[in-house]
Amino acid sequence: MLLDHVAIATPDLEAGSAPYVALGLHPEGPDEVVEGQGVRVRAFQVGETLIELLMPTREDSPVAGFLARRGPGLHHTAYRVADLDAEMARLRADGARFLSDVPAPGRAGSRVAFLHPKWGEGTLIELVEHALGGHA
Numbered sequence: 056m057l058l059d060h061v062a063i064a065t066p067d068l069e070a071g072s073a074p075y076v077a078l079g080l081h082p083e084g085p086d087e088v089v090e091g092q093g094v095r096v097r098a099f100q101v102g103e104t105l106i107e108l109l110m111p112t113r114e115d116s117p118v119a120g121f122l123a124r125r126g127p128g129l130h131h132t133a134y135r136v137a138d139l140d141a142e143m144a145r146l147r148a149d150g151a152r153f154l155s156d157v158p159a160p161g162r163a164g165s166r167v168a169f170l171h172p173k174w175g176e177g178t179l180i181e182l183v184e185h186a187l188g189g190h191a
């Protein structure tokens with residue numbers, strides 16, 4: 056399994072980008088709006104992994120709630136899987152608690168599913184299946 060991305064919540068993509076630009080990283084293509092999650096995403100590639108900056112596009116999005124409650128910072132980590140449905144079934148059988156019964160559309164045509172932060176012992180964990188496969 057690979058670490059697909061580390062997501063950082065920010066109210067301002069320009070301010071949020073500053074540390075990564077200073078480190079010498081460049082945004083990976085244009086920003087993308089993921090309507091279903093209410094976020095605008097800016098991604099920076101670091102090896103096989105992305106740093107994803109998430110800025111809310113509406114007040115009722117999960118990231119807006121996170122920012123109001125906790126302020127900017129680490130929002131979730133995401134792990135790449137080859138077959139999301141199979142991985143969800145395996146984890147459910149093991150007692151895992153997903154936030155939704157069905158996967159949702161993610162960035163770049165991916166399908167994503169989130170595990171409750173309580174199950175993650177205090178961190179929000181996402182599973183990602185990419186549209187064009189890719190090794191997990």
Ligand SMILES: CC[C@@H](C(=O)O)C(=O)SCCNC(=O)CCNC(=O)[C@H](O)C(C)(C)COP(=O)(O)OP(=O)(O)OC[C@H]1O[C@@H](n2cnc3c(N)ncnc32)[C@H](O)[C@@H]1OP(=O)(O)O
Nearest residue numbers: 089092096117118124130131154161162169172177178179
């Ligand atoms: C870019 C698109 C996509 C991708 O391709 O990668 C994404 O990543 S989208 C990312 C944004 N989407 C989501 O986060 C969807 C899943 N999240 C949720 O449904 C909610 O955020 C939540 C996790 C269910 C929490 O929402 P809610 O119950 O309304 O908020 P609370 O503030 O009441 O939280 C309950 C409980 O959970 C703790 N919490 C909340 N968010 C996090 C977090 N990111 N990391 C760790 N812990 C978190 C919160 O502190 C509460 O704990 P207690 O106070 O102990 O009850």
Ligand SMILES: [Co+2]
Nearest residue numbers: 060062133181
């Ligand atoms: Co994510």
